[in-house]
Amino acid sequence: MKNFKIYIMGMLLVFGSLTSCDEGFDELNTNKVDPTTLTPSFLMNNAIINTSFQDGFGTLVHLSYTFPIVQQIVTPFGSSLSGGNYNQNNVDNTARIWTTYYRTVVRDIVDVVQKTKDVEASVNTYHSARIWKAYVFQMLTDTYGDIPYFEAGKGFSENIITPKYDAQEVVYKDILKELDEATAALDASKAADPTDILYGGNVVKWKRFGYSLMLRAAMRLTKVDPTLAQTYVAKAVAGGVMQSNADNAATRHTALYVNWLADHLGAREKANYYLAAPFINYLRENSDPRLKAIAVRYVGAKSGSEQVNDRATTDPAKQVGMPMGYDNVTIAQTFAELGVASLWDFSQVNINTVLNRTAAPTYHVTHSQTQLLLAEAAVRGWITGDPATYFTNGITAHMEQFAEYGPNAAIPSADIQAYVQAHPLDVSTPEKALEGINTQYWVSSFLNGSELFANFRRSGYPALTPNPYPGKEITEEDFIRRLNYPDSEIVVNQANINEALTRQGPNKLDTRVWWDKKL
CATH class of the missing domain: 1.25.40.390 (Serine Threonine Protein Phosphatase 5, Tetratricopeptide repeat)
Structure with missing residues (x-):
């Protein structure tokens, strides 16, 4: 009987301690550091x-x-x-x-x-x-x-x-x-x-x-x-x-x-990606001042480790785009004709200007793109306004946008004016106008991958030659x-x-x- 009383007393003490431990249990076990909800602004x-x-x-x-x-x-x-x-x-x-x-x-x-x-x-x-x-x-x-x-x-x-x-x-x-x-x-x-x-x-x-x-x-x-x-x-x-680049x-x-x-492109993939020949050729053949800010070539480089500043040139005349349709073995057959030392000698996107990792913005929708879409809408007769004016405004806006990449990418106003005067919109036929507008949209959307892919399928421009790589699955x-x-x-x-x-x-x-x- 004595032992039984001791047992009962012990159990009461245990339950009592459990009850006292329950006090403040919720507060003690609530994480006051990690948030359970996040504000809409965040x-x-x-x-x-x-x-x-x-x-x-x-x-x-x-x-x-x-x-x-x-x-x-x-x-x-x-x-x-x-x-x-x-x-x-x-x-x-x-x-x-x-x-x-x-x-x-x-x-x-x-x-x-x-x-x-x-x-x-x-x-x-x-x-x-x-x-x-x-x-x-x-x-x-x-x-x-x-x-x-x-x-x-x-x-x-x-x-x-x-x-x-x-x-x-x-x-x-x-x-x-x-x-x-x-x-x-x-x-x-x-x-x-x-x-x-x-x-x-x-x-x-x-x-x-x-x-x-x-x-x-x-x-x-x-x-x-x-x-x-x-x-x-x-x-x-x-x-x-949008009314200006300030609205981008x-x-x-x-x-x-x-x-x-x-x-x-400035680190793990630095030696792997190159500007394609159709893009480089279009910019160079039209004396486009954007090429100097976009491209850099490490002349004579025979490996990724040789892509150093001492070899770098942004001279538009020296840029060589990588042709489509080759792999890292078959590309060698183009070297002699194109005057490059190796695949590492082709032009790349300039990581000091348009792809500066901390200074280069990522553009989603721009004033330039908007003006070019307005040019197309005007050609189709859907809005009033001069398609040629919208077209010129779109090109001008994109060239002026380069100043946002830093002083080394900025394009002088005189160069912009010279380009737009030499490249007016061809309105001889609606199709010619649509080709000109959407080819410029291709340039204006550089580095905006989703929009490039979508507008190319929608418009059919620029008029690119299909990639001839022999192992295609399409x-x-x-x-x-x-x-x-x-x-x-x-x-x-x-x-x-x-x-x-x-x-x-x-x-x-x-x-x-x-x-x-x-x-």
Whole structure:
């Protein structure tokens, strides 16, 4: 009996101590350092920054695909760098924009839209986020075609982990609607977010960006729905597009948030990528003053280690572009004819000017691009104004934009005027005018991979010769028309991706997206 009493007393003491330990338990076990939620302004900035592939390797989608497809930058090397240079499917690199955007950018920007939708004090953040969301999804659908759109980015908020795919036509019509509503709703009389890294909360600039993006999206439909395209072009012009380079939508880089494309080409890929012959030849043959700022050649280099400053020249007359259609072995047969010592002797993008890792901005939508799209809209009779004037303004704006890369890239006003006077728009026929405008758009969009790839497919210009590499995987088309869905997506979302493929066509590089109608 005595032992039993002792046992009971012990148990009471234990329970008592447990009860006392319970006091303050929740407070003690609450992490006061790591956040459980993030403010919309932080998420918004994170989405904008990551759009430029702050994961680093995401830039390989451009280096391996969009740049070589439009024949501006190319590598002769295969393996992990293969893609558009060989017209082949590289499952790692075709997936990079998909995985980067859905896992980070889409997740963050959808969260911003949801968190600010009904918050009166965040009305401008809400509408700015809708504009950036439209920009991000336009790049995704331009690249892949049908994509998860309405259900995308809702894995946490609504537990949608296998989102359905929406037809590109539906996606585009909603993007245009969103841009129309959101841009019009921005209100300069209401509070804006001064920490916004794109425009510092400047609502007027956000409006001009929104309407310029609407113009871009509308012009994407010229082949498939010109009536709808014209309607939204008119809305964009009436709303007010970009007026100068001060309105450019660009990510400004620092030592904290470096230009990752520049980082790649200035470090691990420094000896692997070269300016393509079609691009170099076009600039040189037209005495384009941009060539001096864009290109550098390490004359006589016979290895990557010999690409040193003592060999560097930016003289336009000495630049030699790498021809398309060769690998790192077969390229040797071109050396004698082109006057180079090795593959390392071809011209490269200048990492001290247009690809300075901390000073070179990443441009998303520019005044120059906008003026050239207006030139095309005027040629089509969709807006008033002189196409030749828009054309000249677009070229001038891009050349003046080079000053933002630093003093060594700035183009003198006299050189700009000499160029535009020597290269007026040929309006002898609408087709000649469209070719001139979109060829200049090709130059104006240099380093803007997604837009280069999209506008080339839409317009058919510049008139490039198909890449003759013998091992190509495309059989129905002369050029790659889209990038393949990732293998990982096929594994985890098979039913929805199969439904999209039934509607769109095979998961192949030469399957055309909806707006890329074959005429």
